[in-house]
Amino acid sequence: MGEFELIRNFFAAAPCAQGGEGVALGIGDDCALLSVPAGEQLAISTDTLVAGVHFADPCDPFLLGQRALAVAASDLAAMGATPLAFTLALTLPHNDASWLQAFAHGLNLMAQQCALRLIGGDTTRGPLCLTLTVFGRVPTGQALTRGGAQVGDLLCVGGELGNGAGALPLVLGQRTAEPAIAQPLLDHYWSPKPQLALGQYLRNKASSALDISDGLLADCGHIAAASSVRLRVEREALPLSSALLAFLGQEGAREAALSGGDDYVLAFTLPPGELPGVLAAHGSVRVIGQVLAGQGVVLVDATGRDITPAHRGYQHFPETP
Numbered sequence: 001m002g003e004f005e006l007i008r009n010f011f012a013a014a015p016c017a018q019g020g021e022g023v024a025l026g027i028g029d030d031c032a033l034l035s036v037p038a039g040e041q042l043a044i045s046t047d048t049l050v051a052g053v054h055f056a057d058p059c060d061p062f063l064l065g066q067r068a069l070a071v072a073a074s075d076l077a078a079m080g081a082t083p084l085a086f087t088l089a090l091t092l093p094h095n096d097a098s099w100l101q102a103f104a105h106g107l108n109l110m111a112q113q114c115a116l117r118l119i120g121g122d123t124t125r126g127p128l129c130l131t132l133t134v135f136g137r138v139p140t141g142q143a144l145t146r147g148g149a150q151v152g153d154l155l156c157v158g159g160e161l162g163n164g165a166g167a168l169p170l171v172l173g174q175r176t177a178e179p180a181i182a183q184p185l186l187d188h189y190w191s192p193k194p195q196l197a198l199g200q201y202l203r204n205k206a207s208s209a210l211d212i213s214d215g216l217l218a219d220c221g222h223i224a225a226a227s228s229v230r231l232r233v234e235r236e237a238l239p240l241s242s243a244l245l246a247f248l249g250q251e252g253a254r255e256a257a258l259s260g261g262d263d264y265v266l267a268f269t270l271p272p273g274e275l276p277g278v279l280a281a282h283g284s285v286r287v288i289g290q291v292l293a294g295q296g297v298v299l300v301d302a303t304g305r306d307i308t309p310a311h312r313g314y315q316h317f318p319e320t321p
Contacts, residue, residue, distance in 0.1 A: 007123060010104040016111035017118040022084040022137065032119035034084060036137050043136040043143060045075035051128035056171055061099045063190040065106025070192045072132040073114045074264040077199035078211040080144040081136030083114050088121035089131040114194060144202060144209035149227035149269040153207050155289035158195045158266040159239065161216060162253055163188035165260020166244045177247055184243040192264040198282050202268060205278065209268035215259040220267060220297045230294030236302045237288040
Protein backbone atom coordinates (compact mmCIF):
# COMPACT_ATOMS: atom_id res chain seq x y z
CA MET A 1 0.00 0.00 0.00
CA GLY A 2 1.46 3.35 -1.09
CA GLU A 3 1.25 6.69 0.68
CA PHE A 4 -1.79 8.00 -1.20
CA GLU A 5 -3.66 4.73 -0.88
CA LEU A 6 -2.91 4.79 2.86
CA ILE A 7 -4.36 8.30 3.17
CA ARG A 8 -7.39 7.41 1.04
CA ASN A 9 -8.20 4.15 2.85
CA PHE A 10 -7.67 5.12 6.48
CA PHE A 11 -8.14 8.88 6.71
CA ALA A 12 -9.83 10.55 3.72
CA ALA A 13 -12.70 8.06 3.90
CA ALA A 14 -13.27 8.52 7.66
CA PRO A 15 -16.51 10.19 8.78
CA CYS A 16 -14.53 13.00 10.44
CA ALA A 17 -12.99 13.89 7.04
CA GLN A 18 -16.28 14.49 5.23
CA GLY A 19 -16.41 18.24 5.76
CA GLY A 20 -18.83 20.26 7.80
CA GLU A 21 -19.57 23.75 9.05
CA GLY A 22 -16.58 26.03 8.54
CA VAL A 23 -14.75 23.67 6.17
CA ALA A 24 -14.93 25.04 2.62
CA LEU A 25 -12.40 22.52 1.21
CA GLY A 26 -10.96 19.49 2.95
CA ILE A 27 -8.59 16.66 2.00
CA GLY A 28 -7.50 16.34 -1.62
CA ASP A 29 -5.90 19.63 -2.65
CA ASP A 30 -2.67 21.45 -1.84
CA CYS A 31 -4.35 23.34 0.99
CA ALA A 32 -7.59 23.11 2.92
CA LEU A 33 -9.88 26.13 3.14
CA LEU A 34 -11.65 27.22 6.31
CA SER A 35 -14.43 29.78 6.56
CA VAL A 36 -14.57 31.95 9.68
CA PRO A 37 -17.65 34.16 10.21
CA ALA A 38 -17.21 37.91 10.35
CA GLY A 39 -16.39 39.10 13.85
CA GLU A 40 -14.52 35.94 14.80
CA GLN A 41 -10.87 34.96 15.00
CA LEU A 42 -9.11 31.70 14.15
CA ALA A 43 -7.51 29.86 17.08
CA ILE A 44 -4.66 27.52 16.07
CA SER A 45 -2.53 25.13 18.13
CA THR A 46 0.00 22.40 17.25
CA ASP A 47 1.01 19.40 19.37
CA THR A 48 3.69 16.80 18.63
CA LEU A 49 3.67 13.38 20.31
CA VAL A 50 6.82 11.27 20.05
CA ALA A 51 6.92 7.52 20.73
CA GLY A 52 8.82 6.77 23.93
CA VAL A 53 8.51 10.38 25.13
CA HIS A 54 4.78 11.19 25.14
CA PHE A 55 3.44 7.65 24.98
CA ALA A 56 4.68 4.12 25.54
CA ASP A 57 5.93 2.28 22.47
CA PRO A 58 4.35 -0.08 21.62
CA CYS A 59 0.86 0.84 22.77
CA ASP A 60 -2.72 0.29 21.68
CA PRO A 61 -3.14 2.32 18.43
CA PHE A 62 -6.87 2.84 19.03
CA LEU A 63 -6.19 4.44 22.41
CA LEU A 64 -3.30 6.44 20.93
CA GLY A 65 -5.58 7.87 18.24
CA GLN A 66 -8.05 9.05 20.87
CA ARG A 67 -5.40 10.51 23.16
CA ALA A 68 -3.46 12.32 20.43
CA LEU A 69 -6.44 14.36 19.28
CA ALA A 70 -7.86 14.96 22.75
CA VAL A 71 -4.55 16.44 23.93
CA ALA A 72 -4.51 18.85 20.98
CA ALA A 73 -8.19 19.77 21.31
CA SER A 74 -7.66 20.69 24.96
CA ASP A 75 -5.73 23.76 23.79
CA LEU A 76 -8.88 24.99 22.02
CA ALA A 77 -10.80 24.55 25.26
CA ALA A 78 -8.20 26.65 27.07
CA MET A 79 -8.82 29.55 24.67
CA GLY A 80 -12.60 29.25 24.80
CA ALA A 81 -12.67 28.33 21.10
CA THR A 82 -15.33 26.42 19.21
CA PRO A 83 -13.66 23.48 17.37
CA LEU A 84 -13.49 23.55 13.57
CA ALA A 85 -10.90 21.21 12.07
CA PHE A 86 -7.52 19.53 12.42
CA THR A 87 -4.59 18.25 10.39
CA LEU A 88 -2.46 15.19 11.05
CA ALA A 89 1.20 14.70 10.15
CA LEU A 90 1.95 11.01 10.74
CA THR A 91 5.45 9.55 10.69
CA LEU A 92 5.44 5.74 10.62
CA PRO A 93 8.31 3.24 10.89
CA HIS A 94 6.43 0.82 8.60
CA ASN A 95 3.11 0.39 6.84
CA ASP A 96 0.90 -1.79 9.08
CA ALA A 97 -2.72 -1.92 7.92
CA SER A 98 -4.11 -3.32 11.18
CA TRP A 99 -2.29 -0.63 13.23
CA LEU A 100 -3.53 2.11 10.92
CA GLN A 101 -7.10 0.87 11.01
CA ALA A 102 -7.19 0.87 14.81
CA PHE A 103 -5.44 4.25 15.07
CA ALA A 104 -7.81 5.85 12.53
CA HIS A 105 -10.81 4.42 14.39
CA GLY A 106 -9.71 5.96 17.70
CA LEU A 107 -8.85 9.26 16.00
CA ASN A 108 -12.24 9.41 14.27
CA LEU A 109 -14.11 8.64 17.49
CA MET A 110 -12.44 11.50 19.35
CA ALA A 111 -12.86 13.82 16.35
CA GLN A 112 -16.60 13.24 16.39
CA GLN A 113 -16.78 13.77 20.16
CA CYS A 114 -14.94 17.10 19.78
CA ALA A 115 -16.73 18.18 16.57
CA LEU A 116 -13.41 18.40 14.70
CA ARG A 117 -13.03 17.69 10.97
CA LEU A 118 -9.88 16.17 9.46
CA ILE A 119 -8.86 18.48 6.59
CA GLY A 120 -5.36 17.30 5.63
CA GLY A 121 -1.85 16.54 6.76
CA ASP A 122 1.14 14.46 5.69
CA THR A 123 2.56 10.95 5.97
CA THR A 124 6.26 10.09 6.07
CA ARG A 125 8.50 7.15 6.97
CA GLY A 126 10.56 7.26 10.15
CA PRO A 127 10.33 6.81 13.95
CA LEU A 128 6.72 6.91 15.14
CA CYS A 129 5.66 10.54 15.66
CA LEU A 130 2.34 12.39 15.47
CA THR A 131 1.86 16.11 14.89
CA LEU A 132 -1.66 17.49 15.07
CA THR A 133 -2.75 21.04 14.41
CA VAL A 134 -6.21 22.04 15.58
CA PHE A 135 -8.28 25.00 14.41
CA GLY A 136 -11.12 26.71 16.24
CA ARG A 137 -13.04 29.96 16.12
CA VAL A 138 -13.73 32.49 18.84
CA PRO A 139 -15.52 35.87 18.83
CA THR A 140 -13.03 38.68 18.33
CA GLY A 141 -11.67 39.88 21.66
CA GLN A 142 -13.19 37.03 23.69
CA ALA A 143 -10.39 34.45 23.57
CA LEU A 144 -9.17 33.30 26.98
CA THR A 145 -5.45 33.94 27.47
CA ARG A 146 -2.86 33.47 30.21
CA GLY A 147 -2.57 37.20 30.79
CA GLY A 148 -5.36 39.04 32.58
CA ALA A 149 -5.56 37.55 36.09
CA GLN A 150 -6.35 40.26 38.62
CA VAL A 151 -5.52 40.55 42.32
CA GLY A 152 -8.54 39.26 44.24
CA ASP A 153 -9.60 36.73 41.60
CA LEU A 154 -10.21 33.12 42.56
CA LEU A 155 -7.99 30.36 41.19
CA CYS A 156 -10.14 27.50 39.90
CA VAL A 157 -9.78 24.17 38.12
CA GLY A 158 -12.30 22.37 35.95
CA GLY A 159 -12.26 19.06 37.83
CA GLU A 160 -10.21 16.34 39.47
CA LEU A 161 -6.43 16.56 39.24
CA GLY A 162 -3.69 13.95 39.08
CA ASN A 163 -5.52 11.11 37.35
CA GLY A 164 -3.34 11.20 34.23
CA ALA A 165 -0.11 11.15 36.20
CA GLY A 166 -1.53 8.51 38.51
CA ALA A 167 -2.17 6.25 35.53
CA LEU A 168 1.41 6.40 34.28
CA PRO A 169 2.77 3.50 36.39
CA LEU A 170 -0.11 1.40 35.07
CA VAL A 171 0.53 2.45 31.46
CA LEU A 172 4.23 1.61 31.77
CA GLY A 173 3.55 -1.73 33.44
CA GLN A 174 5.35 -0.70 36.63
CA ARG A 175 2.35 -1.40 38.86
CA THR A 176 -1.01 -3.14 38.79
CA ALA A 177 -4.29 -2.46 40.53
CA GLU A 178 -7.77 -3.93 40.67
CA PRO A 179 -10.04 -2.79 37.81
CA ALA A 180 -12.18 -0.52 39.98
CA ILE A 181 -9.07 1.55 40.76
CA ALA A 182 -7.06 1.14 37.56
CA GLN A 183 -9.76 1.69 34.96
CA PRO A 184 -10.81 5.26 35.88
CA LEU A 185 -7.16 6.32 35.86
CA LEU A 186 -6.41 4.60 32.56
CA ASP A 187 -9.56 6.05 30.99
CA HIS A 188 -8.40 9.55 31.91
CA TYR A 189 -4.92 8.94 30.51
CA TRP A 190 -5.92 7.37 27.19
CA SER A 191 -9.15 9.27 26.58
CA PRO A 192 -9.01 12.68 28.25
CA LYS A 193 -12.12 14.81 27.80
CA PRO A 194 -11.20 18.31 26.55
CA GLN A 195 -13.29 20.81 28.52
CA LEU A 196 -14.56 22.57 25.42
CA ALA A 197 -17.99 23.51 26.81
CA LEU A 198 -16.43 24.94 29.98
CA GLY A 199 -13.93 26.97 27.98
CA GLN A 200 -16.64 28.48 25.82
CA TYR A 201 -18.78 29.23 28.88
CA LEU A 202 -15.88 31.09 30.51
CA ARG A 203 -15.61 33.65 27.70
CA ASN A 204 -16.24 37.12 29.15
CA LYS A 205 -16.17 35.58 32.64
CA ALA A 206 -12.69 34.18 33.41
CA SER A 207 -9.81 36.65 33.51
CA SER A 208 -7.20 34.07 32.39
CA ALA A 209 -7.05 30.37 31.56
CA LEU A 210 -4.95 27.47 30.28
CA ASP A 211 -5.12 23.68 30.23
CA ILE A 212 -3.02 21.66 32.66
CA SER A 213 -0.58 19.50 30.71
CA ASP A 214 2.77 19.77 32.52
CA GLY A 215 1.57 19.94 36.13
CA LEU A 216 -0.65 22.35 38.08
CA LEU A 217 2.16 24.32 39.72
CA ALA A 218 4.21 24.61 36.53
CA ASP A 219 1.25 25.66 34.41
CA CYS A 220 -0.04 28.13 37.00
CA GLY A 221 3.41 29.67 36.77
CA HIS A 222 2.60 30.60 33.17
CA ILE A 223 -0.51 32.49 34.27
CA ALA A 224 1.43 34.22 37.06
CA ALA A 225 4.17 35.32 34.66
CA ALA A 226 1.83 36.44 31.87
CA SER A 227 -0.42 38.34 34.30
CA SER A 228 2.33 39.72 36.58
CA VAL A 229 0.64 38.33 39.70
CA ARG A 230 1.22 35.72 42.40
CA LEU A 231 -0.98 32.60 42.54
CA ARG A 232 -1.65 30.99 45.92
CA VAL A 233 -2.61 27.30 45.73
CA GLU A 234 -4.22 25.68 48.77
CA ARG A 235 -3.12 22.06 49.10
CA GLU A 236 -6.22 20.99 51.05
CA ALA A 237 -8.50 22.27 48.28
CA LEU A 238 -7.09 20.04 45.53
CA PRO A 239 -9.86 17.87 44.02
CA LEU A 240 -8.62 14.26 44.07
CA SER A 241 -10.49 11.21 42.80
CA SER A 242 -11.21 8.21 45.00
CA ALA A 243 -9.35 5.98 42.51
CA LEU A 244 -6.22 8.16 42.70
CA LEU A 245 -6.30 8.23 46.50
CA ALA A 246 -6.76 4.46 46.66
CA PHE A 247 -3.88 3.89 44.25
CA LEU A 248 -1.28 6.39 45.48
CA GLY A 249 -2.40 7.39 48.97
CA GLN A 250 -2.96 10.99 50.01
CA GLU A 251 0.62 12.22 49.68
CA GLY A 252 1.20 10.47 46.35
CA ALA A 253 -2.13 11.71 45.01
CA ARG A 254 -1.29 15.28 45.98
CA GLU A 255 2.10 15.05 44.29
CA ALA A 256 0.47 13.73 41.10
CA ALA A 257 -2.06 16.57 41.17
CA LEU A 258 0.54 19.27 41.79
CA SER A 259 3.34 18.29 39.41
CA GLY A 260 2.39 15.17 37.47
CA GLY A 261 0.82 16.66 34.35
CA ASP A 262 -1.38 14.97 31.73
CA ASP A 263 -4.59 16.28 33.35
CA TYR A 264 -5.97 18.31 30.40
CA VAL A 265 -8.29 20.05 32.85
CA LEU A 266 -8.68 23.82 32.69
CA ALA A 267 -7.09 26.08 35.30
CA PHE A 268 -8.48 29.61 35.31
CA THR A 269 -8.84 32.77 37.36
CA LEU A 270 -12.27 34.17 38.04
CA PRO A 271 -13.73 37.29 39.64
CA PRO A 272 -15.58 36.10 42.79
CA GLY A 273 -18.91 37.42 41.54
CA GLU A 274 -18.82 35.01 38.59
CA LEU A 275 -18.40 31.89 40.73
CA PRO A 276 -22.09 31.07 41.48
CA GLY A 277 -23.00 31.07 37.79
CA VAL A 278 -19.98 28.96 36.83
CA LEU A 279 -20.73 26.39 39.54
CA ALA A 280 -24.37 26.20 38.50
CA ALA A 281 -23.40 25.53 34.87
CA HIS A 282 -20.35 23.33 35.53
CA GLY A 283 -20.54 21.48 38.80
CA SER A 284 -17.08 19.90 38.49
CA VAL A 285 -15.33 23.27 38.95
CA ARG A 286 -13.43 23.73 42.20
CA VAL A 287 -11.79 26.78 43.81
CA ILE A 288 -8.21 25.91 44.81
CA GLY A 289 -6.70 29.29 45.63
CA GLN A 290 -6.55 32.97 44.82
CA VAL A 291 -4.65 35.66 42.97
CA LEU A 292 -2.40 37.92 45.04
CA ALA A 293 -0.05 40.80 44.37
CA GLY A 294 3.51 39.70 43.66
CA GLN A 295 4.95 37.07 41.38
CA GLY A 296 5.25 33.30 41.01
CA VAL A 297 3.25 30.45 42.55
CA VAL A 298 3.11 29.45 46.20
CA LEU A 299 1.62 26.27 47.69
CA VAL A 300 0.30 26.50 51.24
CA ASP A 301 -0.99 23.96 53.77
CA ALA A 302 -4.08 24.28 55.96
CA THR A 303 -2.27 26.71 58.31
CA GLY A 304 -1.11 28.96 55.46
CA ARG A 305 2.50 27.79 55.70
CA ASP A 306 4.52 27.91 52.48
CA ILE A 307 5.23 24.32 51.40
CA THR A 308 6.08 24.99 47.74
CA PRO A 309 8.10 22.05 46.36
CA ALA A 310 11.20 22.46 44.22
CA HIS A 311 9.78 20.18 41.50
CA ARG A 312 6.75 21.81 39.89
CA GLY A 313 6.14 19.90 36.68
CA TYR A 314 7.46 18.32 33.52
CA GLN A 315 10.00 20.01 31.24
CA HIS A 316 11.43 18.55 28.03
CA PHE A 317 14.62 20.58 28.50
CA PRO A 318 15.17 21.17 32.24
CA GLU A 319 17.11 24.28 33.17
CA THR A 320 20.72 23.62 34.12
CA PRO A 321 22.20 25.18 37.28
